[in-house]
Amino acid sequence: MIDERRVSAMGGKVAVARWFTGVLVAAAAATSLAASPALAAPDPVAPTAPMIADTDDTVEPAAPMPVPTGAFGYLATRSATLWLADRHPDDVVRSLPVPPALRPSNDALAAQFERELDAAVRTPGACVQIIIDPQTGSGNLFDYGIWSVEKQYCPAS
Numbered sequence: 001m002i003d004e005r006r007v008s009a010m011g012g013k014v015a016v017a018r019w020f021t022g023v024l025v026a027a028a029a030a031t032s033l034a035a036s037p038a039l040a041a042p043d044p045v046a047p048t049a050p051m052i053a054d055t056d057d058t059v060e061p062a063a064p065m066p067v068p069t070g071a072f073g074y075l076a077t078r079s080a081t082l083w084l085a086d087r088h089p090d091d092v093v094r095s096l097p098v099p100p101a102l103r104p105s106n107d108a109l110a111a112q113f114e115r116e117l118d119a120a121v122r123t124p125g126a127c128v129q130i131i132i133d134p135q136t137g138s139g140n141l142f143d144y145g146i147w148s149v150e151k152q153y154c155p156a157s
Helices: 004-009 013-031 078-088 090-096 100-123
Strands: 070-074 127-133 143-149
Touching: 004 100, 078 090, 078 100, 078 127, 100 143
Parallel strands: none
Antiparallel strands: 070 127, 127 143
């Protein structure tokens, strides 16, 4: 979790938004080193879910995803979500130079960013959640995912 005292010392919302963008860019950059998208390590109590969303063009915000033990989960405020959406991280991910064999992974991550951010932006009060799980297999650096979350679960801006 974020140390709120540290965030306040760094400038509040702007620092959180910059931090959040940094996490997303790091996730995107690591995709260029990963062999393929993988599933998050399951929490023994929580249901499992794919870290990369399926190919549906539209999604609706829902309850936050469970964060597996040892993974990092961040639930953005509405204002941080809108700030991030204005920066089009999906375009950043799509523009990363990756070997042809990894292009499908980058495109899948970009599509997930786009779908989930679009759902959060078009739904009043909704936000996004990102989960990064360093406990991965098959040669990946980590598993990652982003989801749109219903308003009642989003932290106050």
